[in-house]
Amino acid sequence: MSAAISxxxxxxxxxxxxxxxxxxxLAVQEKAGFVPNVFLMLAHRPEEFRAFFGMSNRLVxxxxxPPNSEFYLMGRVPKKPDELVRETP
Numbered sequence: 001m002s003a004a005i006s007x008x009x010x011x012x013x014x015x016x017x018x019x020x021x022x023x024x025x026l027a028v029q030e031k032a033g034f035v036p037n038v039f040l041m042l043a044h045r046p047e048e049f050r051a052f053f054g055m056s057n058r059l060v061x062x063x064x065x066p067p068n069s070e071f072y073l074m075g076r077v078p079k080k081p082d083e084l085v086r087e088t089p
Contacts, residue, residue: 021050
């Protein structure tokens with residue numbers, strides 16, 4: 001059994017969150033292959049989720065870099081040794 005990631009109740013399934021939030025989570029999951037834990041933790045407060053997601057998307061838009069899988073993987077702990085170092089072109 002894994003430890004809880006939040007003291008707040010997390011949604012059991014994505015069907016338990018408002019449709020706009022579910023759509024945002026599914027879009028991220030499609031790009032990154034997973035739903036970041038911060039999204040699940042914020043899902044219990046929909047207004048805060050929308051504010052966080054909107055701010056995140058706005059910052060990416062201002063930077064001129066559309067979110068991609070690497071954007072969503074920032075901060076993720078590598079699971080395999082070959083994920084530790086990635087050469088840049």
